[in-house]
Amino acid sequence: MLQQTQVATVLPYYGRFVAEFPMVADLAAAPIGRVLELWSGLGYYRRAHYLHESARIVVRDHGGRFPVDAATLMMLPGIGRSTANAIAAFASGERGAILDGNVKRVLARHRGIEGWPGEPRVQAELWRVAAAYLPDGRRAIGAYTQGLMDLGATTCTRAKPDCNACPVAADCVARCDGRVDELPYPRPRRALPRREVTVLLLTRDGDVLLEQRPPVGVWSGLWSLPELARDADVALHVAARFNAATDALRLLPPLTHTFTHFALTMHPVRVPVTHWPTTAGARGVEWFARDSAIAAAVPAPIRRLLRAHC
Numbered sequence: 001m002l003q004q005t006q007v008a009t010v011l012p013y014y015g016r017f018v019a020e021f022p023m024v025a026d027l028a029a030a031p032i033g034r035v036l037e038l039w040s041g042l043g044y045y046r047r048a049h050y051l052h053e054s055a056r057i058v059v060r061d062h063g064g065r066f067p068v069d070a071a072t073l074m075m076l077p078g079i080g081r082s083t084a085n086a087i088a089a090f091a092s093g094e095r096g097a098i099l100d101g102n103v104k105r106v107l108a109r110h111r112g113i114e115g116w117p118g119e120p121r122v123q124a125e126l127w128r129v130a131a132a133y134l135p136d137g138r139r140a141i142g143a144y145t146q147g148l149m150d151l152g153a154t155t156c157t158r159a160k161p162d163c164n165a166c167p168v169a170a171d172c173v174a175r176c177d178g179r180v181d182e183l184p185y186p187r188p189r190r191a192l193p194r195r196e197v198t199v200l201l202l203t204r205d206g207d208v209l210l211e212q213r214p215p216v217g218v219w220s221g222l223w224s225l226p227e228l229a230r231d232a233d234v235a236l237h238v239a240a241r242f243n244a245a246t247d248a249l250r251l252l253p254p255l256t257h258t259f260t261h262f263a264l265t266m267h268p269v270r271v272p273v274t275h276w277p278t279t280a281g282a283r284g285v286e287w288f289a290r291d292s293a294i295a296a297a298v299p300a301p302i303r304r305l306l307r308a309h310c
Contacts, residue, residue: 003083004044004101007153013042025064027055036221036297043300045220050078068092089145093138097130098145099123102152107133108184109156112173116185193262198232199225199302201252201309202244204273207287208310210296218259219299225268226285234269242285245275252309257301268305 001010001017017038021027027035032052039048054076058066067073068091073084082103085096099107104117107129115122135144155162161180163169174180202209202225210223228237238244252268288296290310294303 001042001047003047003078005042009042013039021055023064024055024058024066027052028059032221033297037295040222040297041300041303045222045299047078049215049220050076053077054079066091068094070094070096086145086149089141093141095134095138095141097127097134098148099126099130100149100152102156103130103148105158105184106148106152106156109161109174109180110168110172112177112179112183114183114185116187118187122184192258194265195262196230196265196267197227198230198234199227199266199268199305200234200238200271201225201268201305202238202242202271202273203310204276204287207289208293208306209273209285210288210293210298212284212286218264221297223286223288223293223296223298224302225305227266230267234271238271238273243277244273247272247274252305255301255305257299266301266305268309270309 001014020034020038021030030052032049035048035052036045039045042048057076058064062072067076068088070081070084070088073079073087074081079087082098082100085094086098086100088094088096089098101117104123104126107113107126108117108122111129113122113125113129117123117126135141151166151168155166163172163175163180166172166175169175174183200209209226211226213219213222213224215221226241228234234249235246238246250270252270254265254267256263256265258264290306293310294306298306
């Protein structure tokens with residue numbers, strides 16, 4: 001949960017998640033739909049799929065005991081080198097470097113490493129420095145790893161770092177050279193691609209129709225609103241796909257959601273359904289009561305849309 005998400009945001013989700021899945025076997029046995037419901041709103045939903053898949057592998061291949069060595073951990077879905085080394089450091093005292101976003105910032109400033117940390121050349125140098133700074137022995141690695149992450153999260157912050165409170169300020173290159181605000185370099189700016197779709201808010205007697213997303217891709221496995229191309233005829237689409245009759249359509253205000261690699265503008269259309277066949281002929285769709293739809297495993301922008309217009 002903490003990958004690409006701040007602690008303050010994660011805490012309430014973590015509490016609910018662990019209360020429902022106190023053991024790895026509980027998570028492995030749960031349907032993915034329930035996992036996504038508890039994850040809904042955290043974003044980066046692929047992480048939830050990886051977590052669920054990893055739990056099933058741990059139960060199936062490791063007797064329900066979570067691995068504590070980095071090499072085995074890196075074989076689980078969604079666990080890379082830095083996460084594996086962090087888990088191993090805390091769980092078994094294994095000595096290994098970490099390089100999350102906060103640590104990249106600390107090392108880039110302390111050693112005066114120029115460039116964007118996402119660039120392969122810069123990242124390789126950061127890994128080299130991270131490994132060189134590791135303390136000797138197993139006993140110190142857990143405290144060092146935790147301290148390094150906390151240093152970046154609470155002191156060497158992106159904006160307004162507290163250099164006076166930093167325990168390694170004396171030989172920090174960025175502080176000594178007056179380049180704290182410059183390092184590390186930000187991600188190079190580029191035009192963010194934009195996509196536009198029409199989403200259908202099909203309503204019937206207070207219920208709303210949701211469609212389950214494919215298992216891969218954007219919002220994989222979540223419930224969402226049916227979507228179609230911007231130039232498609234909504235009434236014809238509803239009649240052809242669902243064999244349903246509709247009342248007057250109403251355009252709703254557009255909603256834009258920004259992903260890592262593109263911005264998606266959704267143009268909602270309210271579609272009151274006056275006739276719905278007993279068998280609609282469409283798989284993966286289901287009618288939800290308003291409150292049930294809002295509580296389901298739906299993406300955060302879709303939840304906002306449902307709250308505003310259902």
